[in-house]
Amino acid sequence: MEVCTLKKLLFQLKRVVITGIGIYSVIGKNLDEVTASLKEGKSGIGIDPRRKELGFRSSLTGLLERPHLKGEIPRRMRVCLPEQGEYAYIATKEALSNANIDMEFLEKNEVGILYGNDSSSVPVIEAMDCMREKKNTILIGSGSIFQSMNSTVSMNLAVIFKLKGINLTISAACASGSHSIGLAYIFIKYGMQNMIICGGAQEVNPESMGSFDGLNAFSVREDEPQKASRPFDADRDGLVPSGGAATLILEEYEHAKKRNANILGEVIGYGFSSNGDHISVPNVKGPYASLINSLKDANISPNKIDYINAHATSTPVGDAAEAQAIARVFGKHKTPVSSTKSITGHEMWMGGASEVIYSLLMMHHGFIAPNINFEKPDEYSKHINVIHNFTTAKINTFLSNAFGFGGTNSAVIVRKI
Numbered sequence: 001m002e003v004c005t006l007k008k009l010l011f012q013l014k015r016v017v018i019t020g021i022g023i024y025s026v027i028g029k030n031l032d033e034v035t036a037s038l039k040e041g042k043s044g045i046g047i048d049p050r051r052k053e054l055g056f057r058s059s060l061t062g063l064l065e066r067p068h069l070k071g072e073i074p075r076r077m078r079v080c081l082p083e084q085g086e087y088a089y090i091a092t093k094e095a096l097s098n099a100n101i102d103m104e105f106l107e108k109n110e111v112g113i114l115y116g117n118d119s120s121s122v123p124v125i126e127a128m129d130c131m132r133e134k135k136n137t138i139l140i141g142s143g144s145i146f147q148s149m150n151s152t153v154s155m156n157l158a159v160i161f162k163l164k165g166i167n168l169t170i171s172a173a174c175a176s177g178s179h180s181i182g183l184a185y186i187f188i189k190y191g192m193q194n195m196i197i198c199g200g201a202q203e204v205n206p207e208s209m210g211s212f213d214g215l216n217a218f219s220v221r222e223d224e225p226q227k228a229s230r231p232f233d234a235d236r237d238g239l240v241p242s243g244g245a246a247t248l249i250l251e252e253y254e255h256a257k258k259r260n261a262n263i264l265g266e267v268i269g270y271g272f273s274s275n276g277d278h279i280s281v282p283n284v285k286g287p288y289a290s291l292i293n294s295l296k297d298a299n300i301s302p303n304k305i306d307y308i309n310a311h312a313t314s315t316p317v318g319d320a321a322e323a324q325a326i327a328r329v330f331g332k333h334k335t336p337v338s339s340t341k342s343i344t345g346h347e348m349w350m351g352g353a354s355e356v357i358y359s360l361l362m363m364h365h366g367f368i369a370p371n372i373n374f375e376k377p378d379e380y381s382k383h384i385n386v387i388h389n390f391t392t393a394k395i396n397t398f399l400s401n402a403f404g405f406g407g408t409n410s411a412v413i414v415r416k417i
Contacts, residue, residue, distance in 0.1 A: 012191060013189055013190070014188055014189050014190070014191055014252045014253065014254075015189075015252070015253035015254075015266060016184075016185045016188045016189050016250055016251070016252065016253070016266065016267045017250070017251055017252075017253050017256050017261075017263045017264075017265065017266045017267070017417065018248055018249065018250060018251075018263070018264045018265045018266070018267065018360065018414070019099045019249050019250075019251045019256050019261040019262060019263055019264065020095040020096060020097075020098040020099025020100075020101065020247075020248065020249030020264075021094075021095050021098055021246075021247070021248050021249070021264060021357045021360060022090070022091040022092060022093065022094030022095030022096070022097075022098060022246070022247045023091055023094065023244070023245075023246050023247075023354060023357050024064075024067070024087045024088075024090045024091045024094075024244045024245050024246075025044065025064070025244040025246070025344060025347075025354060026044030026045070026062035026063055026064045026204075026242050026243070026244060026344055026345065026347075027042060027043075027044040027343055027344055029067075029090070030094060031094065031098070031357075031361065034357075034358070034361065035361045035365060037343065038340070038343075038358055038361060038362065038367075038369040039365070039367060039369070039390060040390075041342075041343055041369065041370040041372045041390060042343060043225075043226035043229075043342075043343045043344075043372065044062050044063060044064070044242070044343060044344055044345065045060060045061070045062055045063070045225050045226055045228060045229060045240050045242070045343075045344075045345050046060075046061065046062075046063040046225050046226075047059050047060065047061075047222065047225055048060075048061045048063075048206060050206055051206045051209075051213075054206055054210065056206065056209075056210070056213045056218075057213055057216065057218065057220060058213060058218035058219060058220050058222065058238070058240075059222060060218060060219055060220075060221070060222060060225055060228050060240045060241075060345075061204065061206075061209070061240065061241050061242065061345070062204060062240065062241065062242025062243060062244070062344060062345040062347070064087075064204050064242075064243060064244055066083060066086055066087075067086050067087070067089075067090050069081070069086060069089065073089070073160060077156070077159065077160055079141070079142070079143035080143045080146035080147060080152075080156055080159075081147065081152075081156050082120050082122065082123050082147040082148070082152055082203065083122065083203045083204070083205060084117060084120070084152075084153060084201035084202055084203040084243065084245060084349075084350075085147070085152055085153050085156050085157075085201065087201055087202075087243070087244050087245035087350075088115065088117075088153045088156075088157060088199065088201040088245040088247065089156075089157065089160065090245070091199065091201075091244075091245040091246055091247040092157055092161065092197060092199070092245075092247040094247070095197070095199075095247040095248060095249050096161070096197075096249065098249075098262075099249040099251075099261060099262075100259075100261065100262070101249065103161070103162065106161050106162050106163065107162050109164075109194075109195070110164050110165045110193070110194070110195075111161075111163050111164065111165050111195045111196070111197065112163065112165025112166035112167065112184075112187065112193045112195070112196040112197070113154050113157055113158050113161075113163050113165070113166070113167055113168070113196065113197045113198070114154070114166060114168050114169075114170055114180045114183050114184045114187070114196055114197075114198045115153045115154040115157065115169055115170065115180055115197070115198060115199055115200065115201065116169075116170045116171075116172070116176030116177040116178075116179065116180040116198075116199065116200035116201070116349050116350070116352065116353060117150060117151070117152065117153045117154070117169055117170075117171065117176060117200065117201050117202075117349050118150060118171040118172065118173055118176050118348075118349045119150070119203065119208055119349070120147060120148050120149065120150060120152050120203065121203060121205065121207045121208035122147075122203065122205055122207050122208070123144055123147035123148035123152075124148045125207050126144070127140045127144045127148060150169055150171050151168075151169040153169065153201045153245075154167055154168060154169045155167070155169075157197070161197070163197065165193050165195070165196065166187060166192075166193055166196065170183060172404055172406075172408045172410070173348075173349075173404025173405040173406055173408055174311075174313075174346070174348050174349065174351060174352070174402060174403065174404035174405065175352050175402040175403055175404040175408045175409060175410040176200050176349040176352060176404070177199060177200020177246060177349060177350050177351060177352035177353030177354065177356075177402065178200075178351075178352025178353065178355075178356070178400065178401075178402030178410035178411075178412055179272070179352065179402075179408070179410045180198040180199060180200060180352075180353060181198050181199075181248060181250065181267065181270075181352070181353060181356060181412050182270035182272060182410055182412055183198075184196040184198040184248075184250045185250060185267045185270050185412075186270065188250055188251070188252050191252075193252075194251065194252045194255040195249065195250070195251045195252070195255065196249075196250050196251075197247060197248075197249060197250075198247070198248055198250055198353065199245065199246045199247035199248055199350075199353040200245065200246055200347075200349050200350040200351065200352055200353035200354065201243075201244075201245040201246075201349060201350055202242070202243030202244060202245070202347050202348045202349045202350040202351075203243055204241075204242065204243035204244070209241045212241060215280070216238070217238055217239060217315065218238045218239060218240065218241065219236070219237050219238040219239065219240055219314065220237060220238070221237060225240075227373050228240050228314075228373075229314045229341055229342050229343070229344075229345050229346075229373065230314050230342065230373040230374065230375075231310065231312035231313065231314045231319055231339035231341055231342050231371055231373075231374070232310075232312055232319050232323060232337075232339065232371065232374055232377065232378070232381035232384075232386050233314075233373055233374050233375055233376060233377075233378075233381075234376040234377060234378040234381075235375070235376060236314045236315070236316060236319065237314075237316075238314060238315055238316075239313040239314045239315055239341070239345070239346040240314070240345035240346060241345060241346060241348070242341075242344050242345030242346055242347045242348070243347055243348065243349075243350055244347060244350055244354070245350055246347075246350055246353040246354035246356075246357050247353070248353060248356065248357065250267065253266070263417050264360055264364070265360055265363065265414040265415060265416055265417065266414065266415050266416075266417050267412065267413070267414055268297075268298040268299075268300070268397075268413050268414065268415050269294040269295060269296075269297040269298025269299075269300070269399075269411070269412065269413030270294060270297055270410070270411070270412055270413075271289075271290040271291060271292065271293030271294025271295070271296070271297060271409075271410070271411040271413075272290055272293060272408075272409060272410050272411075273286050273287075273289035273290040273293060273409045274286060274406075274407045274408060274409065275407025275409070276407060277407055278407070279405060279406055279407070280405055281317060282317060282318050282321045282322075282403060282407070283321060283407075284321045284324045284325050284328075286403070286407050286409045287311075287321060287322055287325040287401065287403055287409050288324075288325040288328055288329065289409070290401070290403075290409035290410060290411040291325060291326070291329045291399070291401070291411050292329065293411070294399060294411035294412065294413050295329075295413070297413075298413045300397070300413070302329050302330050302333055302335070303333045303335075304397055305330065305333075305335055305397055305398065305399050305413070306335075306336070306393070306394070306395045306396055306397050306398060307335070307336050307337075307338075307359065307362065307363075307368055307393065307395045307398040307399075308326060308330065308335055308336070308337045308338075308398065308399050308400075308401065309338065309339070309340060309355045309356075309358065309359045309398065309399070309400040309401070310322055310326065310337050310338065310339040310401055311339070311341075311351075311401040311402050311403045312339035312341060312371075313339075313341055313346045314339075314341065314342070314346070318403070319380075319381065320378065320380045320381075322401065322403070323378075323380035323381045323383065323384050324380050324383075326384050327380070327383040327384050330384070331383050331384060334385045335384075335385060336368055336385050336387050336391070336393065337371070337384050337385055337386050337387065338368055338369055338370060338371035338386065338387045338388075339371050340354075340355055340358045340369055342370070342371050342372045342373055342374070343369070343372055351402060352400070352402030352410060352412075355400045355402070356400045356412060356414065359395075359398045359400055359414070360414065362393075362395060362398075363395040363396075363398060363414075363416055364416075366392055366393065366394060366395075367390060367391060367392050367393060368387045368390075368391045368393045368395070369390070370387060370388055370389050370390050370391070371386050371387055371388050372388065374386050374388040375388075395416070396415060396416050397413065397414070397415040397416070398413070398414055398415075399411055399412070399413050400412050400413075400414070
C-alpha cells in the first residue's frame with residue numbers, strides 16, 4: 001500500500017516553468033537594459049555622499065533612482081508602498097507583460113505571490129521621528145503601517161494586482177529571493193497552485209545599511225567605486241550594498257501550454273540547508289549541502305550544470321567558503337562560475353531572484369557575464385573556474401546560489417526547454 005501511494009504521489013508531481021520575468025536594477029530598469037549591461041560587464045556602483053554625512057565608513061552603493069508612479073497607480077495605493085515596494089511594482093508589471101498576463105486574467109484566475117523581503121527601514125524611522133517630535137500618533141499617517149511591515153511587498157502587490165492565491169512574504173536574509181522561487185516551485189510541483197508571482201526586493205537607502213556598515217562589512221575602495229566589488233579576488237575587502245527588485249512568474253507546465261505561454265525555462269531543482277553555526281560567519285558544510293540537495297532534487301549529476309551564478313558577495317570569509325563548496329562539487333568539471341554581484345553589488349533580499357533572471361538572460365542570449373575585477377585568485381578561488389571576461393557559451397542548465405545571515409542557504413537549478 002505504501003509503495004502504491006508513493007507511486008501515485010510521484011505520478012502527480014507537476015513540472016514548473018518560468019513564463020515571465022521583470023527587473024528594476026542598478027544595471028538597468030528593464031530586461032533590455034540589463035542584458036546590455038551584463039554583456040558589457042557594466043557596473044552600477046557609485047558613491048552616495050549622504051552616507052559620509054551619517055557617519056558611514058563607506059559611501060559605496062548601487063545607484064538607483066526611484067520610479068515615478070504618479071498617474072501609474074491610485075494615490076491610496078502609492079501611499080502604502082515603501083521604496084522597495086515601488087521597485088517591486090515596476091518589476092512585476094514587466095514580468096506580467098513578459099508572460100502575456102493582463103488584469104483580466106488576474107481577476108479571473110487564482111494567482112499567488114511569494115515575495116522575498118527582509119526589511120523596511122525608512123517607514124519605521126520616519127514614524128518614530130514623527131512620534132518623538134509631534135507627540136501625536138495620528139500624524140504618522142495611514143500608509144505608514146503598510147510600508148513598515150516586512151510583508152509590505154507581498155501585501156501591496158496582492159492588492160494592486162488583485163491576486164487571490166497564496167499570499168506570503170519570505171524573510172530569509174540574503175537568500176529571501178531565492179527561497180521565494182524555491183517555495184513557489186514546491187507549491188506548484190505538488191499541485192497547490194497553478195501560477196505564483198515570486199521574487200525579491202531590496203531598499204537602497206542609507207538608513208537600511210547603517211548597521212551593516214557598523215559591522216565593517218562594506219568595501220572602502222571609494223577611489224575606484226566600480227572596482228570595489230571583487231568577488232573571489234584575493235584583494236577583495238568587503239561587499240557593496242545595492243538593491244532594486246526582480247520578479248518571476250512560475251507556472252505549472254500544462255497550464256502554461258494551454259494558454260500558449262512563452263516558456264523561458266524550467267525549475268528542476270531546489271536545495272536548501274542551514275549552517276547550524278555562527279549567525280553571521282558562513283561555513284562550508286551548509287552551502288555544500290544546499291548544492292548537493294539541489295542536484296538530488298533535480299536528479300542530475302554535477303557535470304550537467306553549464307554555469308553557476310555564485311552568491312559571492314566580495315567578503316573575504318564568505319567567498320572563501322563558497323569557493324570551497326563549489327570546488328568540492330564541481331571542481332573536477334571546471335564548471336564556469338561568475339558572480340554578477342561584481343557589477344551589481346550585493347542586492348541582498350533581491351539578489352537570489354535577480355541572479356536567476358540574469359542567468360536566464362545569459363542562457364537565452366548565449367553568453368556568460370564576466371566576474372569583473374577578478375584579477376588574482378586566492379587559495380580557494382584558484383580551484384574553481386571563475387569567468388572574468390565576456391564569454392560566449394551555450395547554457396542549457398544553470399545553478400544559482402544564495403546564502404544569508406543565520407546560515408540560511410538556497411540553490412536553484414533551471415534548465416532550458
